[in-house]
Amino acid sequence: MAADRTTTPARERLLEAADRLFYARGIAATGVDAVLQLAGASPATLYAHFAGKxxxxxxxxxxxxxxxxxxxxxxxxxxxxxxxxxxxxxxxxxxxxxxxxxxxxxxxxxxxxxxxxxxxxxxxxxxxxxxxxxxxxxxxxxxxxxxxxxxxxxxxxxxxxxxxxxxxxxxxxxxxxxxxxxxxxxxxxxxxxxx
Structure with missing residues (x-):
């Protein structure tokens, strides 16, 4: 996913990361930090697009x-x-x-x-x-x-x-x-x- 960070919009990267992690690990077991890390996004970006988890x-x-x-x-x-x-x-x-x-x-x-x-x-x-x-x-x-x-x-x-x-x-x-x-x-x- 790192190669896509320059071309894929942050919102899409967050959704892609959430999709992979929430489905594989479960929603409750997946913290926001894991999604942010996989997406290469900041907490501010997450809150700007989704207002939270x-x-x-x-x-x-x-x-x-x-x-x-x-x-x-x-x-x-x-x-x-x-x-x-x-x-x-x-x-x-x-x-x-x-x-x-x-x-x-x-x-x-x-x-x-x-x-x-x-x-x-x-x-x-x-x-x-x-x-x-x-x-x-x-x-x-x-x-x-x-x-x-x-x-x-x-x-x-x-x-x-x-x-x-x-x-x-x-x-x-x-x-x-x-x-x-x-x-x-x-x-x-x-x-x-x-x-």
Missing amino acids: DGLVAAYLERRHHRWRATWDAVLAGAEDPVDRLLSVLDALVLFRRQEGATRGCAFLAAAAELPAADHPARAWIEADTTLLHHRLHELALASGADDPRALVAELVLVYDGTLAAYARGAPDPVPAARELARHAIRRHSVTGSA
């Missing part, structure tokens, strides 16, 4: 949310079959992990566990991630002709969250089993097309 955490999750959404959008754009569109959340997860070099579970689930206070500025991005997941799957379930879209979404979210938990526990690739469970749920809810 809470603001930096919120910006880190916002940035991650936009990257995750863009990845899912791209995968969804290539899926035409209703079943494939519902399974796109798992396909996007595989692609996102590969693009990001992610080795742990979900940054949003980890943040939700570490930041229980409802008034923490990062909670808005934890909620945005949850809303995206539920609303998009609901739209896809409706479009698929599911007999009970809400029940199908609830089951798919459990499969998705379970997949992320398996990653966090270091399980070998949980996606094949997750896809089979998701396909079973989709079949039971009478989705149009072959599962």
